[in-house]
Amino acid sequence: xxxxxxxxxxxxxxxxxxxxxxxxxxxxxxxxxxxxxxxxxxxxxxxxxxxxxxxxxxxxxxxxxxxxxxxxxxxxxxxxxxxxxxxxxxxxxxxxxxxxxxxxxxxxxxxxxxxxxxxxxxxxxxxxxxxxxxxxxxxxxxxxxxxxxxxxxxxxxxxxxxxxxxxxxxxxxxxxxxxxxxxxxxxxxxxxxxxxxxxxxxxxxxxxxxxxxxxxxx
Amino acid sequence: xxxxxxxxxxxxxxxxxxxxxxxxxxxxxxxxxxxxxxxxxxxxxxxxxxxxxxxxxxxxxxxxxxxxxxxxxxxxxxxxxxxxxxxxxxxxxxxxxxxxxxxxxxxxxxxxxxxxxxxxxxxxxxxxxxxxxxxxxxxxxxxxxxxxxxxxxxxxxxxxxxxxxxxxxxxxxxxxxxxxxxxxxxxxxxxxxxxxxxxxxxxxxxxxxxxxxxxxxxxxxxxxxxxxxxxxxxxxxxxxxxxxxxxxxxxxxxxxxxxxxxxxxxxxxxxxxxxxxxxxxxxxxxxxxxxxxxxxxxxxxxxxx
Numbered sequence: 001x002x003x004x005x006x007x008x009x010x011x012x013x014x015x016x017x018x019x020x021x022x023x024x025x026x027x028x029x030x031x032x033x034x035x036x037x038x039x040x041x042x043x044x045x046x047x048x049x050x051x052x053x054x055x056x057x058x059x060x061x062x063x064x065x066x067x068x069x070x071x072x073x074x075x076x077x078x079x080x081x082x083x084x085x086x087x088x089x090x091x092x093x094x095x096x097x098x099x100x101x102x103x104x105x106x107x108x109x110x111x112x113x114x115x116x117x118x119x120x121x122x123x124x125x126x127x128x129x130x131x132x133x134x135x136x137x138x139x140x141x142x143x144x145x146x147x148x149x150x151x152x153x154x155x156x157x158x159x160x161x162x163x164x165x166x167x168x169x170x171x172x173x174x175x176x177x178x179x180x181x182x183x184x185x186x187x188x189x190x191x192x193x194x195x196x197x198x199x200x201x202x203x204x205x206x207x208x209x210x211x212x213x214x215x216x217x218x
Numbered sequence: 219x220x221x222x223x224x225x226x227x228x229x230x231x232x233x234x235x236x237x238x239x240x241x242x243x244x245x246x247x248x249x250x251x252x253x254x255x256x257x258x259x260x261x262x263x264x265x266x267x268x269x270x271x272x273x274x275x276x277x278x279x280x281x282x283x284x285x286x287x288x289x290x291x292x293x294x295x296x297x298x299x300x301x302x303x304x305x306x307x308x309x310x311x312x313x314x315x316x317x318x319x320x321x322x323x324x325x326x327x328x329x330x331x332x333x334x335x336x337x338x339x340x341x342x343x344x345x346x347x348x349x350x351x352x353x354x355x356x357x358x359x360x361x362x363x364x365x366x367x368x369x370x371x372x373x374x375x376x377x378x379x380x381x382x383x384x385x386x387x388x389x390x391x392x393x394x395x396x397x398x399x400x401x402x403x404x405x406x407x408x409x410x411x412x413x414x415x416x417x418x419x420x421x422x423x424x425x426x427x428x429x430x431x432x433x434x435x436x437x438x439x440x441x442x443x444x445x446x447x448x449x450x451x452x453x454x455x456x457x458x459x460x461x462x463x464x465x466x467x468x469x470x471x472x473x474x475x476x477x478x479x480x481x482x483x484x485x486x487x488x489x490x491x492x493x494x495x496x497x498x499x500x501x502x503x504x505x506x507x508x509x510x511x512x513x514x515x516x517x518x519x520x521x522x523x
Contacts, residue, residue: 153300153326154342157396159389160326161381161408162455169455170329182389194392197400200304200348200363 001120002031003093004127005038005113013089014053016110022056022085024078024107026100028066028092035127037113038062038091046091046112058084066096072103082107117149135205135212141198143184150177156198220357220403221320221375224292225264227523228496229404229433234489235496236517237294237406237435238262238508240286242277251277251285254505259291261509262499263520264321266294266406270301273333280310284317294377295319298327303343304352304363311356315372323377323406324349328455347400350378354401376401380434381408382419383458391422398431405432406498409439409450412458413487420491429493436488437498440507441477444468478511485515 017023025043032038040062047057059081063074075082082088087108090097094115101109117129129149138156139146148154152170159178162169166179185191203209219226228235238258243250251267258265267282283293295314297307311322326346330338344352352363357374361367378397382390394405410416416436423429441447444467451459463480470476481499488494497517501508512518 152329152331153340153345155326155345157345157347157393159384159386159393161379161384162329163384163386164456165385170331176385179386182386191389191392195396195399197347197351197396200344200352203343 001118001130002034002127003095004116004119004129005032005035005093006116007037007042008112008114010049013110013112016108017050017055017087017089020055020086020108022058022087023050024058024082024085024088025050025060026066026075026088026090026092026096027060027062028096029062029064030066032066032092032096032113033062043091046089050089056085058082063092063096066090066092067099069099071096071099075100075103132206134201134203136202138198138201141193141196143181143188143190143193145177145181145184147177147181150175150180156201157194221373223264223320223375224523225294225321226375226403228263228521231521231523233521234517235433235435236262236512236520237264237266237496237498238505239266239268239498239500239502240282240505241268241271241502242279242282244274244276246277248285251282252289255286255289255291257505258508259289260520261512261518263496264292264294266296266323266498266500269296269298269325269327270333271296271328273300273328273330273335273338275334280314280319283314283319287318292321293319294321294323296323296325297349298325299342299344299346299349300327300330300340303341307344307349308352308356308362311353311372311374312368315370315374320373321375321377322353323379324353324402325379346378347397350376350397350400350402358401375403377404377406378402379408380405381456382410382416383408383412384456387415387419388422390419391426391428394423394428394432395426398428402432404495405434407434407437409437409457409500410484410488411450411463412460413484413491415458416488417491420493424493429495433495434493435496435498436491436494437500438481438484438488439500439502440481440504440511441467441473442504443473443477446477474507478507478514481511482514485511 027038027043043060063071089110089112090100091112097111118131119127120130122128132148163176168174168176240254267279269279279296283295286293324346330340353374353376356372380394447464447467450457499508
């Protein structure tokens with residue numbers, strides 16, 4: 001599982017940093033390094049671009065795993081450089097942006113990337129979403145292929161009338177998730193599974209229910 | 219009778235039904251609906267009012283249906299799950315019934331990407347099959363999806379769409395069966411140009427006995443020009459237009475007349491296919507041609523029941 005990110009437009013980043021004279025840069029050694037969106041070379045390239053805009057970059061680091069609580073310790077080791085900046089620009093997923101925010105109560109923290117989805121590299125360089133994190137998994141009834149991320153209309157009882165030649169009507173380059181589900185169930189000899197109508201979804205476990213949280217007994 | 223609408227009566231009487239489609243305006247003028255209603259009044263048994271079709275914002279289907287109802291034309295209220303969640307869909311059904319609307323068509327809706335608000339969030343809280351189920355529960359159990367009682371009756375004649383031309387082809391008939399299981403009463407199909415493929419689908423439908431459980435109206439869209447034929451072939455998802463039709467439209471001097479001839483031939487062939495209970499004419503923006511087509515197809519006058 002990796003978190004897929006893409007760079008935000010530089011204009012948007014400039015807008016965030018409008019009031020900052022000094023900026024500290026943070027990248028991530030895991031997903032963002034693998035995707036070339038927030039590894040060492042991208043951080044250094046951002047440093048050059050910001051300096052060309054007249055910003056002072058007070059320092060930078062690439063935290064090995066930005067979503068780990070150890071990120072706080074890493075930031076502590078560079079406290080002087082960070083204190084010399086007005087803001088921290090995080091070149092990683094929203095998880096790291098918020099982790100850095102947690103350990104930097106007195107600094108403005110901005111994202112340099114858009115966090116797109118939880119994805120899987122299906123072939124070299126091609127990443128596809130695998131999970132919506134909806135909180136009530138239906139994979140057991142859909143041949144272990146999630147229609148909520150594979151169907152543009154989130155159909156529970158698909159496919160829609162726009163599925164042609166195994167492709168989605170929304171984008172001819174995208175496979176139809178329901179075609180994939182039907183193909184797999186056909187191979188498994190279990191297509192009759194789809195005769196059951198999937199009941200309406202309980203979305204309260206998903207983004208509709210407010211901040212999701214849980215306490216585990218440890 | 220489930221809702222006792224004119225459409226239901228015609229279908230239940232075993233006569234070949236005719237429905238038509240009218241798109242509401244991209245604006246506020248009720249006369250657009252009234253004019254289309256007047257054009258279609260004598261040529262069909264009920265008129266579908268589309269619901270933000272092709273994901274373009276228009277006057278609401280509910281308002282359009284009320285306008286038709288007020289002039290004595292029977293509406294079919296289209297409902298897409300793209301724009302409204304389960305609360306809004308149910309409240310619109312209540313409002314529709316309050317104004318005497320009885321025919322409802324349950325649809326997924328074209329994806330918002332194709333319309334004039336491509337960055338909108340698609341709702342898709344429930345899907346079209348679940349919408350059918352929800353309406354059936356409202357009618358038969360007089361209960362909302364959430365379980366509360368509905369005060370008053372909810373007599374609904376429940377429709378849905380099906381596309382015999384989408385893939386996977388062999389699965390389409392099973393999806394129809396699923397809609398029947400959910401409680402659908404009538405089906406209006408995607409536009410038929412490829413009659414051979416439609417007949418093949420209908421053969422599977424009748425072999426499974428589904429034509430005895432649901433009324434199937436075959437969709438047709440009259441073609442006005444060679445350009446429209448090419449557009450329908452290349453750009454409308456899930457519509458299959460044979461090359462012969464494109465060639466015919468390209469080779470004629472009177473495109474509109476040839477388009478009508480083609481649709482009349484298709485209607486003629488469709489009527490020979492066992493299990494087809496009617497035709498649904500979607501003359502998008504060309505509503506004035508509908509009475510002509512219905513008349514020349516020998517389907518006038520429409521029954522008075």
